[in-house]
Amino acid sequence: MRLRVISTALVLALAGCAAKTPAPPASSLQTPAAWRTAAETEQGAVVQAQWWQAFGDPALSALVAAALEHNGDLRIARARVAQYRALVGVAAAGQKANVFVDTAPTRTRQLAYNGVPYVTNVYQAEFQASYEVDVWGRLAAATDAATATYQAEQANADAAALSIAATVASGYLNLRGLDAQLALTEATLKLREESRDLAKRQFDVGYSSRLEWLQAQAEYQTTAEQVPQLKRSIFEQENALSILTGGNPGPVARGLELVQLQAPPVPAGLPSELLRRRPDIARAEFNLIAVNANLAATRDQLLPSFKLTMVGGVQNLKWHDFVNAPTALWRLTGAIVAPVFEGDRVQHQTDAVAAQRDQTVYAYENAVRTAFAETDNSLGALARLKEQAVQNDARRATAAETLRIAHNRYRNGYASYLEELDAQRTLYNADVGRLQLKTRTLVASVDLYRAMGGGWTARP
Known part of the structure; x- marks a missing residue:
């Protein structure tokens, strides 16, 4: 019993030799109870792992699949x-025994005491096994740090895959929006061409002035100028999508x-659920676990290490005796190594890792706040775009x-062509706005699915 008490006291005394660890910062993170935007969510709708298939476009699904692979x-x-x-595996190997084998046959020519040279052969084979007893858990902490870092890299790769899938989906939807704008512009260009030709004929017969014909010509050229711009954007x-894939x-x-594409339903969810549904938050959490384990390993460097070493082998001066009846040699050593004075190096290293831990804590909190903001922004964008689409429909109807009234007035001679031209321009801008709103709504749905984690689940 006395020996146990002495051993316990000795262990506690040695444990007190570890470096002092600064306390972690107090958390300032607060999870909101609900989103700021009361979006129209669909109960039962969840973000699937392959959420891009919810748009129902095989070409989009094929592009995302190619990007995730290549x-x-x-x-x-x-x-x-x-x-x-x-x-x-490298870190875990430090908790296992190390075994080395060394064979060193030696032939030496030297002088005897009487000055006569002679040759000596020494045949030797030796193995060495060493093992560090992880009394304080320092080696286990280093393995835990490596494991958490590996898990953080896994989450980082998942976050990269989610980002790439969302970027490809957004790029494809923008491409379809540009295609629709190009089709609208080319159709409008044909109407502008007909109006220009009509204005030219009326000018030739003296029914209208040269000003009206020039105005129609200018409007045709303005519309024609937009066609190569849209083609360049397409x-x-x-090219950008091809590189992504x-x-x-x-x-x-x-x-x-574009008109056939429909945004998937908005899934219901609370801010607290987002903490387990985004790979970037998981990455920040694993980084925090890793730096805490690294802090424990760094702090315990001042504690003594216990190592067992065993060396064994065989040796003889003749090859026949070495093969058949060698002489066995062995040595068993137990060593205790502890730093006595290193100029507070370990304490400063511990302070540095503790500061790194604090940075990781703040990075985790920032990642969570960013996730909250991105999700709330996406929900707000969908709600505002829906309201804007209602106003756009009313503007287009007006x-x-x-345009119908202006065309009738111009055809019956009650107004100049300038009125109809202005009405055509207004309707074209409303149609372009409608296509852009449709595209932005689809892209906002992609942003929402990305903000909600894209159906990500943590790997076991």
Whole structure:
């Protein structure tokens, strides 16, 4: 009993030799009870892992699948996961015994005491086994730090995959919006051409002035100028999508038209649920676990380490005796190593890792706040875009009626062509606004699904 008491007191005394760890900062994170925007959510709707399929466009699904398989940045992220998985094995190896084998046959020619040279052969084979007893858990903490870092890299690769999928989906939807704008502009250009030709004929017969013909010509040229601009944007968008999918710049296959694409339903959820549904938050959490384990390993460097070493082997001066009846040699050593004075190096290292821990705490809180803001912004964007679409429908209806009246007045000679031209321009702008609102609503749905984690679930 006395020996146990002395041993316990000795362990406690040695444990007190560990470096002092500064206290972590108090958390300032507060989870809101609900989102600021009361969005129209659909009960039972959840964010699936392959959420992009909810748009119902096979071409979009094929693009995202190609990007997840061939994207260069994502392949780099997966290679980093493999790297850190291997580093876990490196850290875990420190908790196991190390065994080395050494064979060193030696032939020596030297002088005897009487000055006569002679040759000596020494045949020797030796193995050495060493093992560090992890009394304080320092090696286990280093393994835990490596494991958490590996898990953080896994979450980082998942976050990269989610970002790439959302970027491809947004790029494709923007591409379909540009396609729709180009089709509208080309159709409008044909109408402008007909109006210009009509104004030219009326000018030729003296029914209208040269000013009206020039105005029609200018409006035609203005519309024609937009066609190459849209084609350039489409060209660049196609190249960007091709690069994202791991290919060379080139055309992109299309699926549904813009008017056929429908935004998926808004899934219901609370802010607190978001903490387990975003890979970037999981990455920040694993980073915090890793730095805490690294802090424990750094703090315990001042504690003594216990190592057992065993050396064994065989030796003889003749090869025949070495093979058949060698002489066995062995040595068993137990060592206790503890730093006595290092100029407070370990304490300063501990303080540095503690400061790194504090930074990781703040980074985790920032990641959570960013997730809250992104989700709330996406919900607010969908709600405001829906309201804006209602006003756009009313504006377009008014513009269409204005054009009908202006056309009748111009045809019957009660107004100049300038009125009809202005009404045409107003209706065209309303139609362009409608297409842009449709595109922005679809992209906002992608942003919402990305903000809500894209159906991500933590790996076991």
